[in-house]
Amino acid sequence: MEESPTQVLQTVMPSLQQGAWFLGIILLTWLLFLPVWMRGRGKGVTETRQSLLGIAYPVIVIVVTVVAVVTNLFPKDDPQDATRLNAWFTFWALIVLIKVLNTLALSVFERQQRPFPIPPLLYRLLLAVLYTTAFLGAIKLVGNVDITPVLATSAVLTMVLGFALQGVLGNLLAGMSLSLVRTVEVGNLIGVDGVEGIVVNTNWRETMIRTRDDDYVYIPNHFLASHRVTNFSKPEQSHRHHIDVGASYSDAPGEVIEALVEAAQDSGVAHDKPSPRAVITAYLDFGINYRLYFWTNRYWQRYQVEGEVGRHIWYKFKRRGIEIPFPMSDKLLNDFMAVVYNQRKLPPSEGESERLLNELRNSDFLKDPGAKEESLLSDETVGTLAKHCHFARYTKGETLFRQGEAGDSCYVVVSGSVSGSITFKDGGRSQTTTFTTEPGKVFGEMSLLTGAPRTATGKIEEETELIEIPGHAFAQFLAEHDSVMEQIAKTAAERNKKNQEFLMKIEDLSAQDVETSCDEHKVINRLKHLASWGKKLIG
Structure with a gap:
């Protein structure tokens, strides 16, 4: 005999009523927890402390539920209410356990002053998998709910979504690959497709970098995985700069090289080791080209650094009478150099x-x-x-x-x-x-x-x-x-x-x-x- 709509509604009403209570408890707990969470997200708060504060949320959920049950605010009319309530408590207890173990793991690496071995993206995905497993396990083992249809539906839905969201999944898999092999990490200075910047954040879809102009550029993970990426922060922060400078043929190469090296040393930005050095790179019609090499750990400020060294080069050359040539015809060049040579003697x-x-x-x-x-x-x-x-x-x-x-x-x-x-x-x-x-x-x-x-x-x-x-x-x-x-x-x-x-x-x-x-x-x-x-x- 087919049930009437009223009978169906009466059958599902207890479940809907209890589900509404569960949803209300989640929202109420979030409102109570929000001030604590906001304070815990401030500057200088370690990841371990944030994880420790995160334990408070499921604990508050359990406490609010217990208060609702003790004060008879929680519905108990349906025979399945007690079963669903036990599944509810089991799920949040498992969440507390996961968060406690996560906090302990983070604290161990923090005390040892070592980076956490799991990349951020994989770390968040792993937590999501554990939370999902806790939910399915609670409703299956405690709530006596058959999750086979859910899993079967999920498999079909996953296949459909896989075709529809190939680009999104490509970004996700590429992000996981980049995180696993640590090609780029938060804080790294990278260059890709002509864009240079510091990695600010990575997620399942994209990597966000901050450029020297203080702009944010969002790069899809699949693009990073399929293009050449230069990581200026690895294997170490030290980076070699170079500046190309020309000098006239009348200036002895030894004197020019000495002036270039002294300019880098006096600039205050170049490392002593490896020490700055300069070499001849080309003999041109109008002069000799030199390249000055020096090392710094300030590649992020490369234009300021190279500009500072370039400023010192001008003063060194000016005091020593070293001329920086410009392209001209042979006759004009010879006449010009004769004038310069005579002026030095005047x-x-x-x-x-x-x-x-x-x-x-x-x-x-x-x-x-x-x-x-x-x-x-x-x-x-x-x-x-x-x-x-x-x-x-x-x-x-x-x-x-x-x-x-x-x-x-x-x-x-x-x-x-x-x-x-x-x-x-x-x-x-x-x-x-x-x-x-x-x-x-x-x-x-x-x-x-x-x-x-x-x-x-x-x-x-x-x-x-x-x-x-x-x-x-x-x-x-x-x-x-x-x-x-x-x-x-x-x-x-x-x-x-x-x-x-x-x-x-x-x-x-x-x-x-x-x-x-x-x-x-x-x-x-x-x-x-x-x-x-x-x-x-x-x-």
Whole structure:
């Protein structure tokens, strides 16, 4: 006899009523749990702590269900109610067990400071499989529900969906493959199909990367699996950069290579090991091409890094007179190089000479501190020295010279600033003192006047212009004005005597170096030696 709709409704109503209660419990528990979950998702919260907080949800579900049963709010009219309730408790108890075991596993690897061995995508899929197994097991073993039709229907549905969602399944399988072999991981810097970025997240469908422009690019997993991917984070973070630079044929390759390597070293971004190196890559019609190699662990900032090294190259080339050529005809190239070669031999222009004279006159160079900082030289004498000096531009981060190096030049700060650091020993302990040399001040004159090693390391703090007084220029100046040697020696020796106790603490200076620099007669002998060299240079 066929049942009426009313009878059918009466038959299924208890199940629907109890199902509604189960759904209500889930929603109520989620509302109670949501504040706790949101706090647990904040920055700095470890994955283990998040998993531990996740245990609270199924526990709250069980507690709310128990309260509903004890207070007789839960329906018990149907004989199957108790069976379904037991299946309900069993399912959530299994969820608690799965979450506890998951938290324990995460905590073990976290304490050992090792990465969790299961990739994130496979990890989430595994949890989904376990939850599904717990559900089917609870309704089958405790709820006495025949799940065979469900499994059969699922198989047919899976086959139908497999044909309909081939692309989606392709992404899923590709994502699983990528996660299993760890081709890319969260935090890796990768490049694919001309796009470079940091992997932010991976899921069953796509991989999300953040580019240098702070844009998010979503790449389907099957695309990653079928294209060549460059992982800049493996096998290690260190990455080799290169910069191509041209120089004219009139510049010796040894000098160009030396300038390129020094530019990378002074930039502050290149690793010391492996050390920077430069090689010749091509001989062209208009010049020689060079390639500078250097290593950093900042490939993510490659444009800033390579730009910083390129900036230092310009200053190195400019000070050394190294020309960067541009394509031109042979005749124009020859004419241009002849002009450049002749210009290198020309003395400073009239305007530059006047500026050199004024800057030297107003600086502390060869001024007597005991005579209210009056200059030891007349304007005419300073003008003779200015003819042999030149301006030099430096950029932030460059090293002017290092403590302990031999030095035969000194510098006058025109603009910008130079920081100095002196390392010395006091009481058996190594210490460092710092100072700043501002415009008008002199830096490095002790080595020029006494022949002692550099007593400090000079670093350029900002865009800076200096007047370089090289040893050969000072030697020619002394050869033409030997009458000032005694006064220069006296002033230098007196300055050094005031600092003699401190100079003795500098390891790079021997006792003989300190004694020589404080002895007026020995300083005069040093200046006379320079004057003899200057006479030979003058011819």
